[in-house]
Amino acid sequence: MPSxxxxxxxxxxxxxxxxxAAAYRAGIRTFSRSLKAHRRRGLYCGTGDCANCLVxxxxxxxxxxxxxxxxxxxxxxxxxxxxxxxxxLLAINDRLHRLxxxxxxxxxxxRPRWLWPIAERVIRRATGTGTxxxxxxxxxxxxxFVRVRTLVIGGGVAGLxxxxxxxxxxxxxxxEERELGARITDPAARETIARLAAxxxxxxxxxxxxxxxxxxxxxxxxxxxxxxELVEVEAERVIVAxxxxxxxxxxxxxxxxxVWLGRGAAVMAAIHGVPIGDRVVIVANTDEGQHLADxxxxxxxDVALVAGRVLEARGSREVSSVSVLTPExxxxxxxxxxxxSLGWAPRDTxxxxxxxxxxxGAGDVTSPGRSLADAEAxxxxxxxxxxxxxxxxxxxxxxxxxxYVCVCEDVSMHDxxxxxxxxxxxxxxxxxxxxxxxxxxxxxxxxxHLAEHARAKGAAPAAxxxxxxxxxxxxxxxxxxxGAVHEQVERRTALHERHVAAGAxxxxxxxxxxxxxxxxxxxxxxxxxxxVSVMDVSTLGKFLVAGREARMLLDRVFPLDxxxxxxxxxxxxxxxxxxxxxxxxxxxxxxxDDTFYLTSTSGGADRMEAWLRNWTDRLELHAHVLNxxxxxxxxxxxxxxxxxxxxxxxxxxxxxxAIPYPGHAEITVAGVPCRAIAVGFVGELSYELHHPRGRSIxxxxxxxxxxxxxxxxxxxxxxxxxxxxEKSHVYLAQDTMPDDHPxxxxxxxxxxxxxxxxxxxxxxxxxxxxxxxxxxVGLRFDGPPQRGYPLAxxxxxxxxxxxxxxxxxxxxPVGLGWLRAIDGTFPSVLRAGxxxxxxxxxxxxxxxxxxxxx
Amino acid sequence: MSMLVTCPTCGRRPxxxxxFGGELRDIASPDAATDFARVYLRDNAAGPQQExxxxxxGCRRWVTLTRDTGSNRVEA
Numbered sequence: 001m002p003s004x005x006x007x008x009x010x011x012x013x014x015x016x017x018x019x020x021a022a023a024y025r026a027g028i029r030t031f032s033r034s035l036k037a038h039r040r041r042g043l044y045c046g047t048g049d050c051a052n053c054l055v056x057x058x059x060x061x062x063x064x065x066x067x068x069x070x071x072x073x074x075x076x077x078x079x080x081x082x083x084x085x086x087x088x089l090l091a092i093n094d095r096l097h098r099l100x101x102x103x104x105x106x107x108x109x110x111r112p113r114w115l116w117p118i119a120e121r122v123i124r125r126a127t128g129t130g131t132x133x134x135x136x137x138x139x140x141x142x143x144x145f146v147r148v149r150t151l152v153i154g155g156g157v158a159g160l161x162x163x164x165x166x167x168x169x170x171x172x173x174x175x176e177e178r179e180l181g182a183r184i185t186d187p188a189a190r191e192t193i194a195r196l197a198a199x200x201x202x203x204x205x206x207x208x209x210x211x212x213x214x215x216x217x218x219x220x221x222x223x224x225x226x227x228x229e230l231v232e233v234e235a236e237r238v239i240v241a242x243x244x245x246x247x248x249x250x251x252x253x254x255x256x257x258x259v260w261l262g263r264g265a266a267v268m269a270a271i272h273g274v275p276i277g278d279r280v281v282i283v284a285n286t287d288e289g290q291h292l293a294d295x296x297x298x299x300x301x302d303v304a305l306v307a308g309r310v311l312e313a314r315g316s317r318e319v320s321s322v323s324v325l326t327p328e329x330x331x332x333x334x335x336x337x338x339x340x341s342l343g344w345a346p347r348d349t350x351x352x353x354x355x356x357x358x359x360x361g362a363g364d365v366t367s368p369g370r371s372l373a374d375a376e377a378x379x380x381x382x383x384x385x386x387x388x389x390x391x392x393x394x395x396x397x398x399x400x401x402x403x404y405v406c407v408c409e410d411v412s413m414h415d416x417x418x419x420x421x422x423x424x425x426x427x428x429x430x431x432x433x434x435x436x437x438x439x440x441x442x443x444x445x446x447x448x449h450l451a452e453h454a455r456a457k458g459a460a461p462a463a464x465x466x467x468x469x470x471x472x473x474x475x476x477x478x479x480x481x482x483g484a485v486h487e488q489v490e491r492r493t494a495l496h497e498r499h500v501a502a503g504a505x506x507x508x509x510x511x512x513x514x515x516x517x518x519x520x521x522x523x524x525x526x527x528x529x530x531x532v533s534v535m536d537v538s539t540l541g542k543f544l545v546a547g548r549e550a551r552m553l554l555d556r557v558f559p560l561d562x563x564x565x566x567x568x569x570x571x572x573x574x575x576x577x578x579x580x581x582x583x584x585x586x587x588x589x590x591x592x593d594d595t596f597y598l599t600s601t602s603g604g605a606d607r608m609e610a611w612l613r614n615w616t617d618r619l620e621l622h623a624h625v626l627n628x629x630x631x632x633x634x635x636x637x638x639x640x641x642x643x644x645x646x647x648x649x650x651x652x653x654x655x656x657x658a659i660p661y662p663g664h665a666e667i668t669v670a671g672v673p674c675r676a677i678a679v680g681f682v683g684e685l686s687y688e689l690h691h692p693r694g695r696s697i698x699x700x701x702x703x704x705x706x707x708x709x710x711x712x713x714x715x716x717x718x719x720x721x722x723x724x725x726e727k728s729h730v731y732l733a734q735d736t737m738p739d740d741h742p743x744x745x746x747x748x749x750x751x752x753x754x755x756x757x758x759x760x761x762x763x764x765x766x767x768x769x770x771x772x773x774x775x776x777v778g779l780r781f782d783g784p785p786q787r788g789y790p791l792a793x794x795x796x797x798x799x800x801x802x803x804x805x806x807x808x809x810x811x812x813p814v815g816l817g818w819l820r821a822i823d824g825t826f827p828s829v830l831r832a833g834x835x836x837x838x839x840x841x842x843x844x845x846x847x848x849x850x851x852x853x854x
Numbered sequence: 855m856s857m858l859v860t861c862p863t864c865g866r867r868p869x870x871x872x873x874f875g876g877e878l879r880d881i882a883s884p885d886a887a888t889d890f891a892r893v894y895l896r897d898n899a900a901g902p903q904q905e906x907x908x909x910x911x912g913c914r915r916w917v918t919l920t921r922d923t924g925s926n927r928v929e930a
Contacts (some may be wrong), residue, residue, distance in 0.1 A: 145868070218926055219857050234858065234868060578893045610908045610916075612871065617916045618881045625916075757882065762889035 007084065011448055014272075016194050019065040019076055020046070020053055022273035022503030029257045029318055031055070031065060033080035035127050035439070036410040036728035037094040040317060042257025044407070046264015047183075048246045049347070051408045051440035054079060054129055061130025062440070062475050066264065067178070072389055079130040102415040102434045103422070127441070139479045148173045150383070151222055151235035152205075153213040153350060155180045157189065157372055158363020158379035162454075165383025166239070167203035171371055172232060174200065175211040175224045177474075185263070185270045185295050194371050213350060213472025215241075220356045225476055237358040239382045240350045244368035246286070247343035248407070248445035250399035253313030262292045262341035269299025277301055277337030281322055283310050285395050286342040286369050286726035292341060304333060306614055311400060313338055342397035344368035349442055352469035360388045375684050399449055406446040408439020413679045416453050426463030426759045427454040437467055440475055456489045492708035493538035494633050494696035507717060510603040512539045515716040525722055528682055530711040531808055532639035535720065537688060538696065540630050541586065541605025545600040545612065547623035550594050557615045557759050558588070559742075561752040563589040570662040573598070574750045575608065580741045580763030585732060589664045589677055597664075597675065597690075601732055605629045615759070633696035636679075637703060643854065646676075646687060648706045659687070661853050670702030682720065683727040683846055685854030701782040707800030725803050728808045728842035735776060735802040735816050741767050744775050747843075774820045776802070780843035783835040791817055791837060795825035801832055811843035863913040869928075873917045875906030878918055900924055 002013045006021060011026045020031070030040040041052040048067040056077040065076070081088035093100075105123065106129040110115045110333040149170025152163045163174045181193040200205065211226040221237050224231040245829040253259070258277065260268075262284065265276050282292055282300045285308075295307045306328035313319050321334050346365045362382035363375040370378075382388065399405065404412050411434045416796055424433045427450050435452050438441030443450075447466055454464035483683040491512045499506065504515035515536065516526065545554060555562040560573050570589035577583045583603035586674075589597040600608040605627070612625045637645060643654050652658070652667035656675075659665045663678040674689040691699055704712060716725075721731075730736055730745055739766060742748045751764065779785075784806060791799040804815025817837070819826050828839045841847065860867045877896055883889035897903065902922050909915055920929040 605912070607913065610875075610910065613914065614875065614906065614908070615881075615915050760888045762883055763893060766886045766890065 004070055004072070004076055006076045006080055013070040013074075017070040017272060019055065019057070019063075019068050019070045019074070021268060022070045023065065023076075024268065024276075025272075025274045030078075030085055031257075032078060032129070033047065033085055033091070034086050034255070034404075034410045035080075035129070036100070036406065038081060038088050038090040038092075038126075039255060039410070040257050041255060041407070042259075042266070042318070044255075044259065044262065044263045045245060045445070046247055046267055047261070048177075049261075049441060049444045054440060056130050059133050059136060060477070061132065061475075067183075080285060081320075082126070082839040085693050086402070087324055087680075093126075093223075093750075096415065101418045102411065103419070106574055107501050108661035109751070110620060139228075139477075140481055144229050144231045145234070146173060146231055147206060147234045147379070147821045149236050150239065151175065151233050151237070152239045152241060153222070154241035154243060154363075154365075154543070155193075155194065155197070155207060155209070156241060156243050156363065157192050157201065157375040158243075158382070159239070160193060160200050160366075160831065161376040161379030162239045162362050162383035163205040163379075164200040164203050165380045166385075167200065167205045169383075169385070170236075172200070172203075172205035173235070174205055175222075175231075175233075176209050177212045178209060179209045179779070181205065183267050183271055185266045186291060196376070212474050213242075214361060214476055215473070216354045216356070218354075218356070220354060220359050223471065224414040225480055230480060235358075237360070238356075238383070239360055239362050239379075239404045240348075240365055240491055241362045241379060242347040242350060242365050244344045244346045244364040246341050247345045247395075247397050247446065248405075248449065249283075249310050249340045249342050249397050250403040250405055250413060250449060251310045251312055252400065252402040253315065253319065254310075256315045256319040258315065258319035258335075258337045258636050259313055260337060260339045262286075262288060262339050263336070263592070265339045266292050266295035268294040269301065270298075273299060275300040276339070277335065280304070280331075280337045280339060281324075281333045281335040282339040283305065283308060283322075283324055285343060288369075289568065296339065303335070304335075306331070306333075309357060309398065310338075310340065310342070317573035327369065328640060336609055340769055343395035345445065349447075349469040349473045353471060353473075362388075367394070392485060396448065396452065399453065404447045405453070406434070406436035406439060406443075408441050409435045411436040411446075413453075416450075416490055416768050420453075425454070425457070426459055426466050427451045427465060428463070430454065431467045431704040442469065442473060443467065445773070455480050477550055479540060480589055491539070494537050494693045495536045495538065495635075495700050496699055497581050498697060499536065502714065504716060509539070509717065512602060515714070516540060517716040518714055520713075521716075521718045521722070524713060524719035525809075527711070527713045528639050528715055528719065528723055530640065530642040532645050532707055533715045534700070534707070534710050534712065535635075535636045535638070536696075537636045538693070539602035540629070540634055541598075541600030541608050542628040542634070542690065543609065543612070544595070544626040544628055545598055546595040546626070547621070548594055549621040550596055550623040553612070553619065553621045553623040554588065554596060554598075555755070556619060556621075557612065557755060559753075559758045559760065559764075560588060560599065561749040561755060562588070562590075562596075567592050568613070568663055568665065569660060570679070570853065571666050572662070572750055574742060574747060575600070575604075575611065576742070576751075576758070576760035576764070578759055579739075580767055581738065581749070582736060582740050582742060582745060583611070584730065587662070587677065587679060589675075597644070599677075631693060632690050633693040633699075634688055634690045635696070635700060635703065636682075636686055636688045638682050638684050639710075640685060640854075641683045642687055644704065645707050645710065646713070648709075649702055654687075656854070669673040670699055670706075672699045672702075674699070680849065680852035681712045681727070681729060682723040682842070683849075684851050686852065699766065711848075717723075721803070722807060725805050725814065725816065726807050726843065726845035728816060728844060730776065731803065737818075740776075743768060743772060771824060772821065774799075774818060777826070778817050778840045778844065779804070779815045779817050779830075779837045780833045780840040780844075781815065781832065781837050783813065785813050785815055785832055785835050785837065787815075789832040791819065791830040791832050793822065793830050797821070798822060798827060798830070801837075807844065814840070814844045857928060859907055859909075859917070859919065859928055861909045861915070861917055863901075863915060864909060867909070867912060869907075871909060871911040872907045873910045875908055875916065877885060877905035878906055 053065040065233040078085035150166040308324040311323040318755040499515040507516040575584040586600040677688040785804040799818040
C-alpha cells in the first residue's frame with residue numbers, strides 16, 4: 001500500500017487521499033501548534049481556508065494538508081512546537097498568555113534597547129511556521145500573459161454559469177483552484193457543475209483547473225498561479241465567484257482539535273470515508289444542517305444535529321463536550337467532534353482588494369447560502385453584465401466573551417477588548433495593533449469578526465468597516481513570484497562567436513555582450529598605436545534620418561550647426577536635453593542634402609530613437625528616423641597602417657581627398673559594401689566600417705587575414721578605455737553626471753550658440769550666465785592613481801577621480817576628474833590619497849591630433 | 855499595477871510596452887525666464903492629465919493621451 005511519512009511515522013495512503021485525510025485516518029488530531037500560545041490546533045476548515053494544517057512537504061513549508069493530495073513516498077513534517085508538535089514544551093505559553101497581552105513585546109522590550117535584538121531571536125525561534133529551504137534551487141516558473149474579455153475566478157455553480165453566459169460576449173477564461181466539481185459532497189451540486197461546465201466549454205470558455213487567482217491589481221490585472229506557470233490576465237471584466245466558507249465561531253474552546261467547519265467535515269466523511277469522530281455534534285443555523293448530518297453519518301459517526309448558539313467547548317487535548325444555547329435552553333453534549341455551520345463567511349478577499357468597477361461578485365461570494373438555482377441565476381446575471389444585487393451575507397454568529405478571533409495569530413476576544421481599552425478604536429487600527437487578519441489565512445475567518453467587534457463597541461461608521469485586503473490571497477512561493485525574472489536580455493553582435501573563439505573575456509556592457517580583452521591589453525594597445533587593430537563596434541546606435549525636413553529636424557534638436565555639414569562630411573555631435581544637460585554624444589554624417597547617418601553611444605540607442613521620434617512628432621516635420629542598430633554591423637580599423645590594410649582589400653580611393661577627416665565615403669572592402677567613417681576616438685588614423693550585419697564575419701576575417709602582414713590583433717573594451725583616456729575623451733555616465741552642461745565637460749566648442757534655436761538653448765543661456773562651479777579636468781599623477789578617489793586641496797575635498805590609467809603613450813599616470821571651484825578659482829595641485837595630482841592640459845597624447853588626421 | 859494604453863497603430867496594449875514621456879508640455883519657450891518653468895515645473899495634476907507615451911515594445915510611435923492620475927483610466 002502506498003504510504004507517506006509524517007514526522008518519520010509511516011502512514012498509509014488511500015486513493016484520493018489528501019495529506020490530512022491520510023493523517024486523520026491514522027489518528028493524527030493535532031496538526032500544528034498555535035503561533036504564540038502553542039495551543040493544539042487540528043483540522044478546522046478542511047477546505048484550504050484556515051492555516052491550522054500547514055505542513056512542510058518534501059522540505060517546502062506552508063502546504064495546506066487538507067487540500068494537498070497525498071502521494072506515495074511523500075515526506076511530511078509538522079512545522080510548529082518544540083521538541084515536537086505532539087509534545088510541545090512551549091505550551092507553557094498558554095498558561096502565561098494572560099500575562100502577555102497584545103502589545104506585550106512592544107512595551108516590555110522598549111527599554112533597554114540592547115535587549116530587543118536578543119529577545120527577538122528567542123521570540124522568533126518560539127514562533128513562526130516552517131523553515132525556508134534556503135539552499136533549494138528555485139523552480140523555474142513560466143509567466144504567461146493572457147488577454148480576455150471576461151475572467152471568471154472560481155469554477156463552481158455561479159462561476160460556470162457566468163462563464164457559459166459571458167461566452168456570448170467574447171473570450172472567457174475560468175480559473176479554478178482545484179478540479180471542477182472536486183470535493184463537492186452534494187450530488188445535485190456536482191450534477192449542476194458538470195452540466196454548466198459542458199455548457200461553458202461548448203460556448204468557448206477556456207477553463208484552467210489547478211489555477212488560483214492570488215491577487216487583483218489595477219487594470220484590472222489578475223495574477224493567477226498554476227502549478228508551473230504564473231498567468232497574468234488582463235481582462236475587461238472580472239467575475240469573482242469564489243463561494244463562501246462557514247463562519248468562524250468565537251467561543252471558549254473554539255480552537256480545540258475536533259472542532260470543525262461543516263463543509264470540510266462533510267468532505268472528510270463523505271469523500272475520503274474517514275469518520276471525523278464517534279459522537280459528533282452538529283450545530284447548524286444555516287439550511288445545510290441536514291445535508292451535513294447525512295454526509296457525516298455516512299462516514300460512520302453518531303450524529304446529533306442542533307440549532308443554537310455555541311456557548312463553550314471543553315476538552316484538554318481534543319474537544320470532549322459542548323454547551324449550546326438552543327431554543328429549549330442551555331444543553332450540554334458529550335462529543336469527540338463538533339461541527340459548526342453557524343453562518344457564512346464569503347471568500348470575498350479578492351473583491352475587497354480592488355475598487356475597480358469592472359470587478360464584480362457572483363453566487364455565494366455576494367449572497368451565500370442560497371440554492372443552486374439562485375447561484376446559477378446570480379452567475380448568469382453577472383455573465384450578462386447585469387447590475388449586481390447588494391450583498392447579503394446571511395446569518396453571522398455572535399462572538400462570546402472569550403475564544404480565539406484570529407486563529408492564525410492567536411488573537412483572542414480578550415486581546416481585542418484589551419486593545420480597545422488602550423484606545424485602538426477602529427477596525428483598521430485593531431488589525432494593525434493585534435495583527436488579527438494578518439496571518440496566513442489573510443483574515444478569511446476573522447475579518448468580519450473584527451469589523452463586528454468594532455461595530456458592537458460603537459465605533460463610528462468609518463471605523464468599523466471590513467479591513468482592506470491585499471494580495472496575495474493564497475501564499476505563493478517566492479519562486480512563483482520570480483517567474484521568468486531569471487530571463488536576462490542579452491544582445492550579441494554578429495561577431496560574438498568569433499570573439500569567443502579568439503578566447504576573449506566577454507563582458508556585459510548594458511544589454512550587450514562585448515569582448516573586454518583578448519588576453520593581452522598592453523599588446524592590444526600597442527597594436528593600435530604602432531601597427532593596426534580592429535574592434536567590433538557593432539553595438540553603436542545607428543540611425544538613418546531622412547526626409548525633406550530631416551536637416552531642419554536635426555538642426556532644431558541638436559546644438560550642432562547641421563547646415564554647415566556638407567555631404568560627405570561628418571561631425572561630432574552632442575545631444576542635450578531640455579535642461580541643457582548632456583544626454584548622449586555621437587557622430588552625424590551628411591549622406592546627402594536631406595539624408596543623414598547618425599551614430600549614438602551603445603547604451604543610448606533606444607533613448608536616441610525615442611528622443612528623435614518625439615521631436616519629429618512634436619515639431620510636425622517631414623522626416624523619418626530609421627533605427628539601423630540591429631541591421632548594421634560596424635568594425636573600427638585603427639592604427640598607423642589602417643589605410644594600408646584597407647588598400648589591400650579595396651580598390652576605392654582611401655585618400656584624405658576621398659575620405660576627409662571627419663568625413664565618410666561608401667567603399668567596398670573585401671567585397672563587402674561599407675560606409676567608411678573617418679573618426680578619431682582612439683586618436684589614430686581610423687575608419688569605422690558600417691556594413692550589413694550578415695556580412696560582418698566575412699569582413700572581420702578578411703581584415704584579420706590581410707592584417708597579418710602588420711601583426712594585426714583585435715582590441716577590446718579594456719584597451720579602448722586606455723586609448724580614449726590618453727585622448728581624454730569622456731565616457732558618458734562614467735566621467736559625467738546627470739546635470740552636466742557642455743561647459744562643465746569642456747565640450748562647449750561642440751555647441752553652436754549662434755543658432756536661433758536648439759533643444760536646451762535657453763537653459764544653456766541661463767546656466768552660462770552663472771559662474772562655473774564645477775568642471776571636468778585632465779590630471780597627471782606622480783604615482784599610481786585609483787579611480788573614485790577623492791581629490792583634496794589644502795585638506796578640503798574638492799572633487800574625485802572618474803577615470804585613470806597608467807599610460808606609456810601619455811607618459812605616465814593620467815586621468816580625468818571633477819573639481820569644484822573654491823572662491824571662484826579651480827585649484828591646480830591636489831592630493832588623491834598618497835598621490836599628488838596636477839591639473840594638466842588635454843589630450844595627453846598627440847594633442848595636435850596629427851596622427852588621427854593621417 | 856496595470857493598465858491599457860490605446861496606441862493609434864497597435865490598439866489597446868498593456869502599459870508595460872510603453873515608456874512614459876511625462877506631461878504634455880510646450881516644445882519651446884519665448885525666453886529664458888519662462889523656459890525655466892517649462893522645463894522644470896510640472897502640474898502634477900490629481901485627475902485627468904495629458905501625457906506623452908512612447909510605444910517602445912511596439913510600433914515605436916509616440917502617442918498623446920489623457921490619463922486620470924487618480925484612477926489610471928486612459929482615454930484614447
